[in-house]
Amino acid sequence: MKTYLDCIPCFLKQALETARLSAADEKTQKKILDEVARAIPRFPLLYSPPQMARVIYGAIERFTGKDDPYAKIKEKSNKLALSIYPMLKKKVVHSHDRLLTAVELAIAGNIIDYGVKNNLDVEEELKKILDKEDKAIRREKSSLFDYRSFRAALKRSNTILYLADNAGEVVFDRILIEEIQKTYKDKNIIYAVKEKPVINDALRGDAVFAGIEEIAAIVSSGVDTPGTVLSLCSKEFLNIFRRADMVISKGQGNFEALSDYTRPVFFLFMAKCPVIARDVKCALGDVILLYKNKRVKEKAS
């Protein structure tokens, strides 16, 4: 996804939020905002929004000396998510379609950081997202929740690349990966995390903490952007990305970074931002499982 003009005010909002999280004083916060403001005229709209994060986090690190302002939030998210793992597992075991429930949980798990920040009852929030009847109906009928293609792709694929999104959410990913391994034996699942801290994106340590190491191979994509921006990925990762039989991409950031590329990708995310909701043509808060592949794109254009 290219950067929309509506993303530009939001860049400054994110910079301010992160500056505050880094305990920068007001003067330093202003310096960080100024730096981001100065970068705006030079930022090509053809870039995807996650690429601006490099400017923001570069400024944060330079002015505050902190390279991981979300460290505490990530730790709390991981612990909170792991503490509800048995409850999540139970939800899956007792459902009509275990894989479907695991998919939905993996998408809804995105709210865990929000829960930590706002002291919310995560179990309650998950219920709100998943149990709403109208949402379930919408999902059944919608091309924006293409579960059928997803299941078919899982069946025929040997190597599956799974692009992680956030810390905490990694525990929900574990639930889905376990379910995939249980349903379709002998799958080679590769779980890709970010190379360096950016926002609350999952790093190797978060994946290991969640127990992913036992069920998938953990690799780094090589990027320090909150989305897998291919031009910034390592060669090793790009090889995996191109050769994988199936790519599962989690979260808005990865959607922003990859939605314009033509290799088939399954995008699993919650549409939390109005710009993305408009781009995808869904409602804010929708649980999305979008299959983008070259053929679909050619037909559409």
Add this chain to the structure above:
Amino acid sequence: MKTYLDCIPCFLKQALETARLSAADEKTQKKILDEVARAIPRFPLLYSPPQMARVIYGAIERFTGKDDPYAKIKEKSNKLALSIYPMLKKKVVHSHDRLLTAVELAIAGNIIDYGVKNNLDVEEELKKILDKEDKAIRREKSSLFDYRSFRAALKRSNTILYLADNAGEVVFDRILIEEIQKTYKDKNIIYAVKEKPVINDALRGDAVFAGIEEIAAIVSSGVDTPGTVLSLCSKEFLNIFRRADMVISKGQGNFEALSDYTRPVFFLFMAKCPVIARDVKCALGDVILLYKNKRVKEKAS
């Protein structure tokens, strides 16, 4: 009120909204955003937020050739407000405290432009704002709705300067001015509008259209900012401002521009912006009648 850091992302949001309203194409919208972004590092936080409007509207005019993008909205607001004038008058006539109802209406009238933009039922919206029991209670008890001081000041003042806010809202101001003239005879009321178009702020033509000319003297403050920034006002206006026995300031913009000055001012506005709500220590959407004078300030500090 000084500019808070949270205002900075909002400047870009406002610039984008206005650029779109001016029917600028996407490239031009980006140029306008770039211009505002470049101005951010040079903008002193000691300035009040309305001063940034000069940068925004300067860029809009330079890149689109339009100096009054809100012209249509203002016209619609004026007509809509005038069409409900009889209904508003009836509300006042049938109330227990006519002046109080007129004050509340004058504040709530701020929503008229929002109603026009979003095709809302203005009568319904006014009801929501004014009839809510909890709000009425809060207003009664709160120092943020100092109706007692307001009435006392009206009684003892001869020359009253009334700072207008928006087009459309001018009709609600007329209701209040009529009520003041009816309650306290022989008051010299001066109604100050902006000199040049900025956002949907009222100009002389809007005041005349609303029928203010028959009940008050209309003057221009000399400014082209969405708030009466004293350093930009005409000498003639400053004389009136300093010598008036009482100043009634309408709207958030005038509050932002004047809240740090020490002459006593009654600020009547709806707190629509979270930054202002925090500054004033009220809830979002609150109907505020705040009396700021030097003595109160000295006591507080």
